[in-house]
Amino acid sequence: MSKSALNRLGKKHFRMTNVPLVSFLVYPVAKNWIAGQSISEAIKYSKLANARGFSVILNYLGEEVDTAKEVQEALTEYEHLLDLLQPNRIVGCISAKLTQLGLRMDKDYCTKNLVEMVSHASRLGRFVWIDMESSKFADDTIRIYEKAFSRSKNIGICIQSYLRRSEHDIEKLLRIDGKIRLVKGAYNEPTTIAYKSRKEIDKNYAKLMVRLFKDSKSLFSVATHDDRLVYEAVRLSKEHAKNFEFAFLKGIRDNLKLRLLNKGYRVTEYVPYGQNWLPYSVRRLREKPSNFLLLGRSLLGK
Ligand code: FDA
Secondary structure, eight states: OOHHHHHHHHHSOOOGGGSHHHHHHHHHHHTTTSOOSSHHHHHHHHHHHHHHTOEEEEEEOOOSOOSHHHHHHHHHHHHHHHHHHTTTTOOEEEEEOGGGTTTTTOHHHHHHHHHHHHHHHHHTTOOEEEOOOOGGGHHHHHHHHHHHHHHOSSEEEEEETTBTTHHHHHHHHHHTTOEEEEEOOOSOOOTTTBOOSHHHHHHHHHHHHHHHHHHOOSOEEEOOOOHHHHHHHHHHHHHSOOOEEEEEETTSOHHHHHHHHHTTOOEEEEEEESSOOHHHHHHHHHHOHHHHHHHHHHHTTO
16 A cells, blocks of 8 residues: 555544454554454553553544534543543543534534533543644644633643644643643645644644643653654752653554663553554554554565
8 A cells, every 4th residue: 555545544533343454464564453343342552551651642533523423433432531541541532623522513522522521531530632633623722621621620631732823822831830742743734834844844843742841830842763863851850849740652663662661750651542544554654654664564464
């Protein structure tokens, strides 16, 4: 399968049954990055991650939904997931996408759904992260975050260093003591609004991270697998005593995660699960050329 074909797939919302052949081909690699397709597999994996010393950020896969039925299904799943954390003694929280909660349908509807989800989490003493999606949703995502955060503080938002606007967004979020998860960014954005070269994206990440270490009064998350940035965060943490954690995706840089854990840092794993695993997995495939080699090997049965 060509890289451009995968790019096209990554943009769409797919269920396994829509694209059985592609799913069949990609799943052997994708399963490294997801806990499985069911809630019980997510709980089972979370227990293992906790036993190894990591907390978890559970994500029920799904994005860009267009029907109230799908939104309701996601909300019910997240409530059920939150309800299962305590009885299973899971150290962790959840992370959701606003387009999964109805952002493409109606902003007020999405805000109401998020507020309900966050209230439920709050009653159970749990935290909720909001994933950041493609840039067309950034304004609304930040606005809705601000609204939800004004009601309840157990919520954080992801900010992407590849977007030129992110410095301004972080500025704004720091003024309300918002909780920020800093990532590089996973979508294909135009040059007009995004840094495109690795050098520029990393430079902006480093700059925004310094800002967080210097000025954040709240929890923040250094969410990158990049050694250089991780070790820069380690250095900064020695200069600034902050409430921060390292966050990694499931199945990526396991040795680095362990090294940080062994040095006494808080490390959390983002653990996606569910049937809509294809768009997420395509984004992961595209991030590292050698993943295509893995895909090729798995297709050849090696
Ligand atoms: P970079 O891509 O430069 O990778 C650094 C090194 O990590 C690579 O050299 C390689 O060794 C390893 N690596 C990275 N990706 C890999 C892969 N797929 N397979 C194998 N090795 C890989 N994005 C977004 O737009 N919105 C969001 O809400 C989130 N949420 C999120 C949460 C958490 C906890 C993390 C860690 C990441 C995200 N992301 C995200 C994804 C993020 O934007 C980005 O796409 C990936 O983390 C890859 O970027 P790195 O920072 O790892 O750097």
